[in-house]
Amino acid sequence: MGSQVWYRNEFQSMNQKKTAISPTRQENYPEWYQQVIRGADLAENSPVRGCMVIKPWGYGIWENMQYQLDAMFKETGHENAYFPLLIPMSFLEKEAKHVEGFAKECAVVTHHRLEPNGEGGLRPAGPLDEPLIIRPTSETMIGSMFSKWVQSYRDLPIKINQWANVMRWEMRTRMFLRTSEFLWQEGHTVHATDTEAWEETRQMLDVYADFVENYMAVPVIKGEKTATERFPGAVATLTIEAMMQDRKALQAGTSHFLGQTFSKAQEIKFQSETGDEQFAWTTSWGVSTRLIGALIMTHSDDDGLVLPPRLAPKHIVISPIYRDDAQKAQVLEYCRNLQRELTSICYDGRPLRVLLDDRDVRGGEKKWQHVRKGIPIRLEIGARDIAQDGAFMARRDQGNSAAVSRSELVANVVKILDEIQANLFQRAVSMRTQNSHRIDSLADFREFFGTGENEDSAEQGGFVYAHWSESDAMHAVLKELKVTPRCIPLSGEEEPGTCIFTGQPSTKRLVFAKSY
């Protein structure tokens, strides 16, 4: 099954033998992922276990993500605020399921100063009366503030977002996908009715899907998590699920309907219009720097990162080519001039981001750096190009490159970027389509997912739509095969069927996959 796995490399059609990234996706997908990150200089490991340093090229992608998401949050009526990093341990104790979900991965602050240890070093001193934990998420802290801010129905709704760092002490980490500290946004809202809170939960899932599909060029399935996969303390968790090139699923964002769980744990009460006291209804929703991992694994090839133009730190790079100082002056002037002209063009509501790379580095080395960094359009300009008033242009999503006149380039550059954006999305959609299957028997399900022994293998995988029922039988098979229930698609139509694990009647298919 699953005919297409990898996208063709940019240079594959040119009979190039050596790839810029080694190993290739086919040879070792997890290691290829690390090498793409390294090759594009996106991030690296830090001296602190499980924490990474996000370098300028990686952070530039995050800044563009923040810019767009922040605008979308504000358009839907949310305001930003900032809440404390540290949460008293006792706050976690108030909601049993929440504790269960996070207690095992909390960084705990127990002291508030250091003192000499008598051997030339330091030791912790000033023990705290109550330990504080570094926020793994902020429902409890923000909830405690909401309980003060909400008195009357007139105070509702409250729609807050926070951009922040959070900490979940992970035992097995992988850059961007799973790190002990990560950056994210967490939305927290309070409403007078369950209907309104549900609308908010769905609206924010739509915002995420819109962003991930139209900016990241990553197609997603909108769905609801099964009971065992819910956020700790949530009544319902909505999710968007994407397929990576190794056909594994990645959860790209979640939006939680929290019901009255946290309002009861933290006394978020209000006086209704009719004068009686009611518990409020809350939601929370978040996406994180994990999205950068999803972006890398969806679009990149064996030559490195491929960036969707709408999130690229630079849309275009210009490399001047010259033999001597006389040529250099002329070429650089032409390049600067073109850079200015391109920068005056508006793309996606902001000026085009154009890098003029005039570093004293060999042309070949420079070109491969730009390829590995995934810059959508590369321009090389030498004396010959200038004579024709043009440039040599290459697109990161295609193998071909060609001479282009300056006027043509200026007139078409936005269209070309839109084409690249659409092309990346389309090939991801088609890869997902080719690797999505309806399966109607347990035997086929087992055969499809194999033994589960080699979980990093890309030989097997994809999305399986199958009838199901919440049952020990299902979880036993999933555990054995290292497969997870991803979501019940919101768009899925009712369809009579039989659970492949138990034979019970079922009305909707669920998406199963190996996952990150």
Next chain:
Amino acid sequence: MGSQVWYRNEFQSMNQKKTAISPTRQENYPEWYQQVIRGADLAENSPVRGCMVIKPWGYGIWENMQYQLDAMFKETGHENAYFPLLIPMSFLEKEAKHVEGFAKECAVVTHHRLEPNGEGGLRPAGPLDEPLIIRPTSETMIGSMFSKWVQSYRDLPIKINQWANVMRWEMRTRMFLRTSEFLWQEGHTVHATDTEAWEETRQMLDVYADFVENYMAVPVIKGEKTATERFPGAVATLTIEAMMQDRKALQAGTSHFLGQTFSKAQEIKFQSETGDEQFAWTTSWGVSTRLIGALIMTHSDDDGLVLPPRLAPKHIVISPIYRDDAQKAQVLEYCRNLQRELTSICYDGRPLRVLLDDRDVRGGEKKWQHVRKGIPIRLEIGARDIAQDGAFMARRDQGNSAAVSRSELVANVVKILDEIQANLFQRAVSMRTQNSHRIDSLADFREFFGTGENEDSAEQGGFVYAHWSESDAMHAVLKELKVTPRCIPLSGEEEPGTCIFTGQPSTKRLVFAKSY
């Protein structure tokens, strides 16, 4: 001395007796400050000692500060990145002065999970091999990465900025001015020569001064800190110092020339063009949410916050006024239309931010909320105003309000905002001028600063320019009077004189003040 202390209130000329903020600046300045924050809904204390919640109106100011500063950093060739929150304790041990400066206020993480304590609660578990501290600043962490990134002179300069939260466990906190956790940016750069590092240090001080004067409308003195006031580990610390309305000084930003201190502690070495190995030269510089405190204390009056337009979350608020539903529909339509028209006007490179406040709240209450929030221009629009195709306009920096035609408003609104911005700056400059003094004897110095017993009193204070020499005698007097050496002004001309503390010869005056 010091004839002018407080700015006149917006409504003072109208013989209004009651102020919107109680107590007034005159009655109790520190408490007035807290009440301005509360009245404008900028922030409030959190359940965690010394940590505050920055609410949407306060965070909106910070977002505008970030937007402008970030653009200025990028214009001067800096890139953003992100480094880990947690720093191994051993990193601090490497630089003796740095430890001395920060060890007493470090939050220390010692465990990485929580477990049931057997009594229904939780306790820390999973002790770490080495304690981690929450960054009080990131020289050591970023330096350890620099030591990997810097190999050759070709790798230099590296110019990085980070937007982040930091933690300094303070015993006595005050919202925005001194909190255990705060938000800031920290710039970190590495250079091949001391000259280049010095240029960077000065350039970033200029960027800060430009921002604080031209965006915050707060005049500053650029100067160098004396030895005892330097950043722990720095060779030189440059500072910008501002005068608050109680005539105390507030350090608004610092830029540090770190020499080779950190490059030697962390082995940031490079091969020079001639092939020998050299230690690099580093700088660091930062401003924080403390700037919001400076902004509040510089401009606000006894009716609450006064915002410089360039940083106001909203430039204009429109309050519709109507008697019944028929009027309401007509008035709201007119207001929405005007809001759209005003929003299409560009101010300071972005669209005007116009709030239409159609909440069902009494007109008087609403007006005072807008006054306390410091919105630069308030418009009230009722049926009578619409008949004249205009609005009733009030400026937050003046006592008068008047009818204005719509066409006049639209044509002049940018000019009016520029006027308000200039007006706030001018009155702060003039207040500082009136409260700056040259003093040439210890007796006058003592008389000016009084006994120092009542440090929160605004009865005494201002900037004193006096000849000085670094000496125990000086520090003894300063300690007694609770006065601090603020800076040696960079613009100060050489001038022969005598140290007022020791009688030693001196060539430059230093600025002394009580301070935050």
